Amino acid sequence: xxxxxxxxxxxxxxxxxxxxxxxxxxxxxxxxxxxxxxxxxxxxxxxxxxxxxxxxxxxxxxxxxxxxxxxxxxxxxxxxxxxxxxxxxxxxxxxxxxxxxxxxxxxxxxxxxxxxxxxxxxxxxxxxxxxxxxxxxxxxxxxxxxxxxxxxxxxxxxxxxxxxxxxxxxxxxxxxxxxxxxxxxxxxxxxxxxxxxxxxxxxxxxxxxxxxxxxxxxxxxxxxxxxxxxxxxxxxxxxxxxxxxxxxxxxxxxxxxxxxxxxxxxxxxxxxxxxxxxxxxxxxxxxxxxxxxxxxxxxxxxxxxxxxxxxxxxxxxxxxxxxxxxxxxxxxxxxxxxxxxxxxxxxxxxxxxxxxxxxxxxxxxxxxxxxxxxxxxxxxxxxxxxxxxxxxxxxxxxxxxxxxxxxxxxxxxxxxxxxxxxxxxxxxxxxxxxxxxxxxxxxxxxxxxxxxxxxxxxxxxxxxxxxxxxxxxxxxxxxxxxxxxxxxxxxxxxxxxxxxxxxxxxxxxxxxxxxxxxxxxxxxxxxxxxxxxxxxxxxxxxxxxxxxxxxxxxxxxxxxxxxxxxxxxxxxxxxxxxxxxxxxxxxxxxxxxxxxxxxxxxxxxxxxxxxxxxxxxxxxxxxxxxxxxxxxxxxxxxxxxxxxxxxxxxxxxxxxxxxxxxxxxxxxxxxxxxxxxxxxxxxxxxxxxxxxxxxxxxxxxxxxxxxxxxxxxxxxxxx
Amino acid sequence: xxxxxxxxxxxxxxxxxxxxxxxxxxxxxxxxxxxxxxxxxxxxxxxxxxxxxxxxxxxxxxxxxxxxxxxxxxxxxxxxxxxxxxxxxxxxxxxxxxxxxxxxxxxxxxxxxxxxxxxxxxxxxxxxxxxxxxxxxxxxxxxxxxxxxxxxxxxxxxxxxxxxxxxxxxxxxxxxxxxxxxxxxxxxxx
Numbered sequence: 001x002x003x004x005x006x007x008x009x010x011x012x013x014x015x016x017x018x019x020x021x022x023x024x025x026x027x028x029x030x031x032x033x034x035x036x037x038x039x040x041x042x043x044x045x046x047x048x049x050x051x052x053x054x055x056x057x058x059x060x061x062x063x064x065x066x067x068x069x070x071x072x073x074x075x076x077x078x079x080x081x082x083x084x085x086x087x088x089x090x091x092x093x094x095x096x097x098x099x100x101x102x103x104x105x106x107x108x109x110x111x112x113x114x115x116x117x118x119x120x121x122x123x124x125x126x127x128x129x130x131x132x133x134x135x136x137x138x139x140x141x142x143x144x145x146x147x148x149x150x151x152x153x154x155x156x157x158x159x160x161x162x163x164x165x166x167x168x169x170x171x172x173x174x175x176x177x178x179x180x181x182x183x184x185x186x187x188x189x190x191x192x193x194x195x196x197x198x199x200x201x202x203x204x205x206x207x208x209x210x211x212x213x214x215x216x217x218x219x220x221x222x223x224x225x226x227x228x229x230x231x232x233x234x235x236x237x238x239x240x241x242x243x244x245x246x247x248x249x250x251x252x253x254x255x256x257x258x259x260x261x262x263x264x265x266x267x268x269x270x271x272x273x274x275x276x277x278x279x280x281x282x283x284x285x286x287x288x289x290x291x292x293x294x295x296x297x298x299x300x301x302x303x304x305x306x307x308x309x310x311x312x313x314x315x316x317x318x319x320x321x322x323x324x325x326x327x328x329x330x331x332x333x334x335x336x337x338x339x340x341x342x343x344x345x346x347x348x349x350x351x352x353x354x355x356x357x358x359x360x361x362x363x364x365x366x367x368x369x370x371x372x373x374x375x376x377x378x379x380x381x382x383x384x385x386x387x388x389x390x391x392x393x394x395x396x397x398x399x400x401x402x403x404x405x406x407x408x409x410x411x412x413x414x415x416x417x418x419x420x421x422x423x424x425x426x427x428x429x430x431x432x433x434x435x436x437x438x439x440x441x442x443x444x445x446x447x448x449x450x451x452x453x454x455x456x457x458x459x460x461x462x463x464x465x466x467x468x469x470x471x472x473x474x475x476x477x478x479x480x481x482x483x484x485x486x487x488x489x490x491x492x493x494x495x496x497x498x499x500x501x502x503x504x505x506x507x508x509x510x511x512x513x514x515x516x517x518x519x520x521x522x523x524x525x526x527x528x529x530x531x532x533x534x535x536x537x538x539x540x541x542x543x544x545x546x547x548x549x550x551x552x553x554x555x556x557x558x559x560x561x562x563x564x565x566x567x568x569x570x571x572x573x574x575x576x577x578x579x580x581x582x583x584x585x586x587x588x589x590x591x592x593x594x595x596x597x598x599x600x601x602x603x604x605x606x607x608x609x610x611x612x613x614x615x616x617x618x619x620x621x622x623x624x625x626x627x628x629x630x631x632x633x634x635x636x637x638x639x640x641x642x643x644x645x646x647x648x649x650x651x652x653x654x655x656x657x658x659x660x661x662x663x664x665x666x667x668x669x670x671x672x673x674x675x676x677x678x679x680x681x682x683x684x685x686x687x688x689x690x691x692x693x694x695x696x697x698x699x700x701x702x703x704x705x706x707x708x709x710x711x712x713x714x715x716x717x718x719x
Numbered sequence: 720x721x722x723x724x725x726x727x728x729x730x731x732x733x734x735x736x737x738x739x740x741x742x743x744x745x746x747x748x749x750x751x752x753x754x755x756x757x758x759x760x761x762x763x764x765x766x767x768x769x770x771x772x773x774x775x776x777x778x779x780x781x782x783x784x785x786x787x788x789x790x791x792x793x794x795x796x797x798x799x800x801x802x803x804x805x806x807x808x809x810x811x812x813x814x815x816x817x818x819x820x821x822x823x824x825x826x827x828x829x830x831x832x833x834x835x836x837x838x839x840x841x842x843x844x845x846x847x848x849x850x851x852x853x854x855x856x857x858x859x860x861x862x863x864x865x866x867x868x869x870x871x872x873x874x875x876x877x878x879x880x881x882x883x884x885x886x887x888x889x890x891x892x893x894x895x896x897x898x899x900x901x902x903x904x905x906x907x908x909x
Contacts, residue, residue: 013841018745051743054847065848070739196732200850207730207851211867225732225764606734620739634761644761664761 032351083491127359130471138363164327170572192316257304262338371532410439
C-alpha cells in the first residue's frame with residue numbers, strides 16, 4: 001500500500017473470484033466519492049455483466065457501497081439502452097444507420113455555421129464523463145467546431161465552490177486534504193450537505209472522527225440522517241448561510257478565539273471581516289436564520305477552540321445567488337482559526353457529479369482551457385494552441401454559462417450538441433427550457449438512454465455506459481483514478497470519444513483528433529495541463545495503478561502527487577496569502593410573501609443520481625423511491641389543511657407540481673422540501689428560481705417562494 | 720469461536736445498501752434476506768437494519784416439520800431446497816420475522832451469512848457494502864464483551880429468553896437522541 005493511503009478505510013479481505021467470471025476493477029459511475037468496485041462479467045463472447053463484487057482494498061471505500069453503487073451495473077444490460085442512432089422523421093425518432101445520422105449531423109453543423117457563423121453551434125456537456133472526454137469535448141468545441149459556445153452542467157453543481165475557493169485561496173481543488181484527514185479533526189462542520197444520503201461513503205470518515213471524540217456540527221434546514229447524529233444541529237432558514245457564518249465569526253472574534261498569528265502571517269483582509277461581523281450578534285443572527293442564539297454561541301466556541309477543524313459543505317450552501325461568497329465565508333472559518341494544511345485541518349466541498357472535479361479543470365467550461373487555465377490569458381492561449389498544433393487565433397474567446405446558453409437557444413445559438421446531460425430535468429424553470437430546445441434549428445444528443453432531453457432531439461447518437469470505456473476521473477479529494485471498461489459496446493452504440501473524433505474527421509478537422517485510445521487522449525491532456533493550476537503532467541495510467549490514484553498537482557514524472565495542499569501555508573496568490581472576504585447577508589433572490597408564504601428547497605435522495613436518467617431506470621432503486629414527494633412540518637400541514645399521504649399542489653411564480661405530502665417533524669415549518677430527480681409532470685424544477693449568482697452563474701435551486709394547497713390525484717399536470 | 724454480525728444501530732442511515740447487497744450474493748438467487756425499518760416515520764428519520772439474529776436455539780429450525788433448516792458452525796442456514804415444503808412454519812415461529820417464502824417456488828429463504836463468502840473468510844455482502852459500518856462481522860467474544868457501548872444479545876419474549884449470536888450495539892440516548900426518543904421535532908426558531 002502506498003503511504004498516501006495509510007489512514008483510509010480499506011479492509012483486509014480479498015474479493016471473491018468465481019470460475020467462469022472475470023472482475024473488472026473500476027469505480028462507481030455516480031457521485032464524486034468514486035468508490036472502488038469490481039464488476040462481475042461472464043467470460044464469454046458477449047461479456048455479459050452479471051453483478052458487483054466489493055473492492056476491499058481500495059482506500060476510499062474499502063468495498064463499501066451505497067445502494068446506487070450496488071445497483072450501478074444494472075444499467076449495462078438494460079432493455080432501454082440505445083443501440084442504434086435515431087433520427088427524427090415526420091416528428092418521430094426512428095432508427096437509422098450511423099452513416100445517415102453522421103451525414104445529417106455534419107451537414108447541419110456546416111449549414112448552420114456557414115449561415116450564422118461558427119458560434120451559432122454550441123455544446124452543452126456534462127461532468128459525469130471521464131477526464132479524457134471532458135478534455136476532448138472542450139478541445140472539439142474550440143478547434144473542431146471553432147465555437148466559443150461551450151459550457152457544462154457542472155455550472156449547476158460545482159461552480160460556486162470553484163469560485164469561492166479561487167477567490168479565497170487561489171486554487172479550486174475540492175478538498176484541501178486527503179479524505180482521511182476528516183478522521184483527525186476535533187470539530188467537523190458539515191453545512192448544506194446531507195452527507196448520509198448524498199455521499200454515504202463519507203460517513204466512515206465522519207464516524208472515524210467521532211470515534212476519536214470529535215464534535216459534529218451540522219447546518220441544514222432539515223433534520224437529515226446526518227443532522228440526526230450531530231452534537232449541534234444549526235437548523236437554519238434556507239438562504240441564510242452567510243448570516244449564520246457571520247454569527248459564528250462574531251462569537252469567535254468576541255471570545256478571542258481567532259488565531260491572530262496565523263491571520264497576520266498568512267491572510268489579507270481580516271480588518272474588514274472583523275468590522276463587518278461586529279454587527280452580526282447572535283441575537284440578530286437568530287432573527288435572520290431562525291437558529292437559536294445559544295446554539296450559534298456554542299458552535300462558534302467549539303470551532304474557535306478546536307485544535308483541528310474540518311469544514312465541509314455542498315450544494316445547500318452553494319446553489320444560491322450568494323453561493324460563491326457563502327463558500328468563501330465558510331472558508332473564512334478555517335482561515336481565521338488557522339485550521340488548514342495539516343492532518344485533520346482543512347475544508348472541502350462534496351463533489352456531486354462523478355467527475356465533478358476533473359470535469360471542471362480541463363476546458364469544457366465557457367471561460368477555461370485545460371489545466372484550469374483562463375481562456376482570456378494570452379500565455380495560456382499561446383501554450384494550449386502549441387499543444388493542439390493550431391494558431392492561437394483559432395481558439396475562440398470565452399462563451400456564456402450553461403443557463404445563459406439555454407436561454408440563447410434559438411437566438412444566438414441555432415444548433416446544439418448535448419452530451420452527458422439532461423437539462424430537461426436538471427435546469428431551473430424547465431418549461432422554458434423545453435421551449436428553447438424546441439426552438440433550435442438542429443439538436444443532436446449523445447446518450448446511452450433516451451433522456452427527457454434526448455426525446456426532443458433531431459438526432460440521438462447511442463453511446464456507452466461507464467463500464468464500457470476506459471479513462472480517468474478525479475474524485476472529491478482531487479485524486480485521479482482509473483475507470484476500466486470492457487468490450488463490446490451493445491448493439492451499434494459507440495464510445496463518446498470515438499463519435500466526437502469521427503465528427504471532427506468529417507468536418508475536415510480530423511488531423512487534430514486522431515487518438516488510438518483514451519490513454520492517448522490522457523497523454524495529450526497531461527501535456528496541455530502542464531504548468532497550469534491543475535497540473536496532471538506527472539500522472540500516468542501506470543502511476544495511478546501503482547498508487548491507487550494520484551492527487552494533482554503532480555508536475556513531473558518523479559513526483560508522487562499532492563494529497564494535502566497548503567502544507568507550507570502558502571496560498572495560491574503571488575504574495576502567498578489567503579484572502580478573507582467580508583460578506584454581507586443579502587438573502588435569497590426571491591422572498592416569501594402573503595401569496596407565496598413558504599420556502600421551497602430541493603435536494604437528493606440516496607437512491608437516485610442527478611436527473612435520474614440512470615437510476616430511475618434501475619428497478620431495484622426505483623422501487624425504493626419511485627416518485628417525488630413534498631416534505632412538510634405538521635404545523636404547516638394543519639395550516640394549509642393537508643393530510644399525510646394526500647396529494648398537494650405546490651406552486652411558485654414559475655410553475656406548479658402535484659406530489660404526495662409527507663408530513664415530518666424533521667423540517668422547519670417555514671420550509672418544504674421536494675427531491676429533484678424527475679422530469680416532465682414530476683419535475684420540481686418547473687418551480688425553481690433561475691436567478692444566478694453573479695460570480696459563479698449558479699442558479700438558486702435551494703430557495704424559492706411557494707404556496708401549497710390540497711388537491712386530488714387527477715390534477716397531475718404541471719405548468 | 721466464529722465471527723458474528725454486530726449491528727451498531729446509531730450508524731444506520733437507512734440507505735438499504737445491505738438489502739441490495741444481499742441480492743448480489745451468488746447463493747441468494749437475487750432474493751434479499753435483509754430488512755431495514757423506519758423506527759418512527761414522521762417523527763424521525765432514524766432507521767435500523769434487521770438481519771437474521773442466528774439464535775442459539777432457532778425457533779425456525781425447531782418449528783420445521785421436515786428438519787429442512789440446519790445449523791452449521793453457528794450459522795442458521797436457509798432451508799434445504801430438497802426438504803423444504805414451503806409451509807411457512809418458520810416464518811410464523813421466528814420472533815424477529817426473518818424467514819420469507821418465495822411464493823413462486825414454494826421455498827423458504829433466509830440469511831445464511833453468505834455461506835459462499837464467509838466459508839472463505841470473507842464478510843457477507845450486507846457487511847461488505849454497508850457504507851457506515853452499521854453492520855460488522857467480528858469475533859463473537861469481541862462483539863459481546865469488548866464494544867465501546869452497551870450491547871444486547873438476549874431477548875425476552877414474554878418470559879421466553881432467546882440468546883442470539885447476532886449482537887446489537889445500543890445507542891446512548893442520554894447524550895444523543897439518534898431519533899429513538901419521542902420529541903416534539905427539533906429546536907428551530909420561526
